Amino acid sequence: MSANLSAIFYLISGVLFILALRGLSSPETSRRGNLFGILGMIIAITVTFLNVGNFSNSFIYVLIVLALGGLIGSFIAYKIPMTAMPELVAGFHSLVGLAAVFVAISAFLNPEAFNLGYPGDIKLSSLIEMSIGAAIGAITFSGSIIAFLKLRGIMSGSPITFKGQHYINLLLGISIIVLIFYLCNTQSESFFWNLIIISFLLGLLLIIPIGGADMPVVISMLNSYSGWAAAGIGFTLENSALIITGALVGSSGAILSYIMCKGMNRSFFNVILGGFGATDEKLSSKDKDQKPVKAGNAEDAAFLMKNASSVIIVPGYGMAVAQAQHALREMVDKLKKNGIKVSYAIHPVAGRMPGHMNVLLAEANVPYDEVFELEEINNDFANAEVAYVIGANDVTNPIAKTDPQSPIYGMPVLDVEKCKSILFVKRSLSPGYAGIDNELFYRDNTLMLFSDAKKMTEEIVKNLD
Numbered sequence: 001m002s003a004n005l006s007a008i009f010y011l012i013s014g015v016l017f018i019l020a021l022r023g024l025s026s027p028e029t030s031r032r033g034n035l036f037g038i039l040g041m042i043i044a045i046t047v048t049f050l051n052v053g054n055f056s057n058s059f060i061y062v063l064i065v066l067a068l069g070g071l072i073g074s075f076i077a078y079k080i081p082m083t084a085m086p087e088l089v090a091g092f093h094s095l096v097g098l099a100a101v102f103v104a105i106s107a108f109l110n111p112e113a114f115n116l117g118y119p120g121d122i123k124l125s126s127l128i129e130m131s132i133g134a135a136i137g138a139i140t141f142s143g144s145i146i147a148f149l150k151l152r153g154i155m156s157g158s159p160i161t162f163k164g165q166h167y168i169n170l171l172l173g174i175s176i177i178v179l180i181f182y183l184c185n186t187q188s189e190s191f192f193w194n195l196i197i198i199s200f201l202l203g204l205l206l207i208i209p210i211g212g213a214d215m216p217v218v219i220s221m222l223n224s225y226s227g228w229a230a231a232g233i234g235f236t237l238e239n240s241a242l243i244i245t246g247a248l249v250g251s252s253g254a255i256l257s258y259i260m261c262k263g264m265n266r267s268f269f270n271v272i273l274g275g276f277g278a279t280d281e282k283l284s285s286k287d288k289d290q291k292p293v294k295a296g297n298a299e300d301a302a303f304l305m306k307n308a309s310s311v312i313i314v315p316g317y318g319m320a321v322a323q324a325q326h327a328l329r330e331m332v333d334k335l336k337k338n339g340i341k342v343s344y345a346i347h348p349v350a351g352r353m354p355g356h357m358n359v360l361l362a363e364a365n366v367p368y369d370e371v372f373e374l375e376e377i378n379n380d381f382a383n384a385e386v387a388y389v390i391g392a393n394d395v396t397n398p399i400a401k402t403d404p405q406s407p408i409y410g411m412p413v414l415d416v417e418k419c420k421s422i423l424f425v426k427r428s429l430s431p432g433y434a435g436i437d438n439e440l441f442y443r444d445n446t447l448m449l450f451s452d453a454k455k456m457t458e459e460i461v462k463n464l465d
Contacts, residue, residue, distance in 0.1 A: 006047050006050075006051055007240060009043055009044075009047045010044065010047060010239075010240045010241040010244070011240075012040075012043060013040040013041070013043040013044040013047075013241050013244075013245075014040070014240075014241065014244035014245070014248075015040075016036045016037065016039055016040030016043070017036075017037060017040045017244065017245055017248050018248065019033070019036040020033045020034065020036040020037030020040060021033070021248060021252055023036055024037075028368060030362075044241040044242075044245070047241070048239070048241070076088070081323070085353065085356065085359075086151050086215075086216075086219060086351070086353040086356065087147075087148050087151035087152045089219055089223070089353060090144050090147040090148040090151055090219055090222065091144065091148045093140060093144040093147075093219075093222045093223055093225075093226045094140065094141045094142075094144035094145050094148065095141075096137075096140065096226035096229065096230060097136070097137040097138065097139070097140030097141035097142075097143075097144060097225065097226055097229055098137065098141045099137070100133050100134065100136070100137030100140070100226075100229035100230060100232070100233045101134050101137040101138050101141065101196060103130075103133070103233045103236070103237070104130040104131075104133050104134035104137065104233060104236070105134070105196075107126070107130050107236050107237075108122070108130060108189075108192055111126070114126075114236070114237060115238075116236070119187075120187050121187070122187060124184060125235075126235075126236055127183065127184050127187065128180070128184060129232055129233075129235040129236045130232070130233065130236040131180045131183055131184070131192075131195060132180070132232045133229050133230075133231075133232025133233040133235075133236060134192075134195065134196055134199070134232075135176050135180070135195060135196075135199040136199075136225055136228050136229040136232060137199075137226075137229035137232075137233070138196050138199030138200045138203060139199050139200075139202055139203035139206065139225060140203065140222055140225040140226045140229055141200065141203065142199075142200045142201070142202075142203030142204045142207075143203035143204070143206055143207040143218075143222055143225070144203075144222050144226075145204075146203075146204055146207040146208055147207055147215065147218055147219060147222060150207075150215065151215065158435045159208075159209045159210060159407075160208040160209055161209045165205065165209060168205065169202065169205050169206060172198055172201060172202040172205070173202065175198050176195060176198055176199060176202065179191050179194055179195040179198065180195065183195060216260060216348075216349040216351075216353050216354055217257055217260045217261055217349075219353050219354075220253055220256045220257040220260060220353075220354060221253065221254070221257045222253075223249065223253035223256075224249070224250050224251075224252075224253025224254040224256075224257060225250075225253075226249065226250075226253075227245075227246045227247065227248065227249025227250030227251070227252075227253055228246060228247075228250040229246070230242055230245060230246030230249065230250075231243050231245075231246025231247045231250055232246070233246075234246050256354065260348060260349065260354065291441075291442045292442070293429065293441055293442055293446070293448050294444075294446065294447050294448060295447070295448045295449075295450060296423075296447040296448065296449055297449070297459075298449070298456060298459030298460045298462070298463050299463050300447060301388075301423045301447070301449055301456075301460050301463075302460050302463035302464050303463075304385075304386055304421050304423065304447075305335060305340070305386055305388070305423075305460070305464070306335075306338065306340075306464060308340060308385035308386040308421075309340065309341065309385055310340065310341040310342075310343075310383070310384045310385055310386070311335060311340055311341070311342050311343075311384065311385070311386045311387070311388060312342075312343055312344070312345050312377065312380065312381060312384045312386070312387045312388070312419065313328065313332065313342065313343070313344045313345065313388050313390065314344075314345045314347075314387060314388065314389040314390065314392045314395075314396060314414055314416060315328070315344065315346070315350065315357045315360070315361065315390050315391065315392060316347075316350050316351065316357070316389070316390065316391040316392025316393060316395065316396075317350070317351050317356075317391055317392070317393075318390060318391015318392070318393075318425065318426060318427075318453045319357075319360065319390045319391040319392075319453050320351055320356065320357075320360055320391070321391065321453070322391070322452050322453035322454040322455075323454060324390060324391075324453040324454035324457050325360045325361060325363060325364040325366075326363075326364045327454050327457040327458045327461065328364065328390060328457050329361075329364040329365065329366055330461050331457055331460055331461045331464065332366075334461060334464045334465075335464070338464075342370065343370050343371075343372055343377060343380070344361060344366065344370055344371045344372065345372060345374070345377045345378075345380075345381075345414050346358060346371060346372065346373055346374070347374050347392070347395035347396075347413070347414055348373065348374060349395065350392055350395050358371065374412060374414060375412075377414075378412075378414060378415050379415075381414070381415045381416060381417075381418040381419050382415070382418040382419075384419050384420070385419070385420045385421060386419065386420070386421045386422075386423060387416045387419035387421070387422045387423065388423045388425070389416060389422060389423065389424045389425065389440075390425045390453050390457065391425060391426065391453050392414075393426070393431070393432030393438055394408055394413075394432035394436070394438070395413055395414055396413055396414050396416045396417075396438065396440055397413055397432070397436070397438045397439060397440060398413065398417050398439050398440060399436065399437075399438075399439045400412075400413045401413065402439075406436060407435075407436065408436065416440060417440055417443055417445075419445065420445065421445055421447065422440065422443065422445055422446040422447065423447055423449055424440065424441065424446055424447070424448050424449065425449045425451065425453050425456050425457070426441075426448065426449070426450065427450065427451070427452065428450065429441055429448075
């Protein structure tokens, strides 16, 4: 395939990727956006294969491995529950970063195969590009692994800090810059391998001090890192499709992270630089064992809802774990038949990743016009008679507005406490992902419904008859 024709097809795939991002910005167009992205990737892969032109035995092996990887990916996508989607995304980010590292290693050890020069005589521009791509890729890989372990519960979601941590991160960052400089001047293998090792280490140290409350931002930021790593390697390979795709992913991820940080009243640089400004979560803990709570059952909840004029549903990660979205939709349908106004309140970081709750509600065919973001519905809580909180915790905690020592202090939360009556579905009084107690449990207007979210919602449905 000619270079001009390849460039045209790569441009078409780039346009499709842009349309994909545009489509994913809204639930109504998300399916179309996904289709655009799939089509763009098919075009990019096909053109890349045709450009190789040498269908040798080794190339056949590559195709076999790619097909195997595609089958594994398809199987995972089909089997993965929505509750595990955040850690899946983190895990896939790590693979993108690792791929960038492997490509950089291949290009450095065998530059002739990539038309970059010869060992010890690699073009300066290519050396800079592969060095940056390898460094960002290594940071993405190790950081994503830590994020995966935290989201999976294998590692504690609480921040892991130690004295002088930020200075060590700063030293490692400077070391990476110095190593890139000397690598470009000497083209020594030792500098190259040290660059990768230190980048791996920096990725670990950047993510371990970030607590659960900020994890959705971390996922978005790691997505951005993986994009920039791909773009850097795209320059090395002189592949315009990879450059375009990487730049789109990198810039969109960074913009989303910034928007989320602004919405959570978090410092963008504090989060991405490893939790600068984090507070000690122990200082904000309360002795919940000494506080009384009011516990109720499904019959109590149904009675309050049937006699209310308006109900606001606040879904959270507990709903995702229990897969209660379909039972919730059934409950809401019955309430609406009785003339009760029902709406859904979504916090920007409800769940473990951006848009988590929106996807679950869409799966249950909840009308989009009934779903409202925090800034759209927060003023409505004061006028609502009942708030049904199903598994949300940190995003409803009033302590974010009152306790400067809390790790979530300053983060906008849903004003659930202003509601006349609060029905809070939760298995126990255990803290949320941020590791702090929820003051809302002990309010006079809160009725705790201790049960599995799906089971409790189904029982409420029965009592609404």
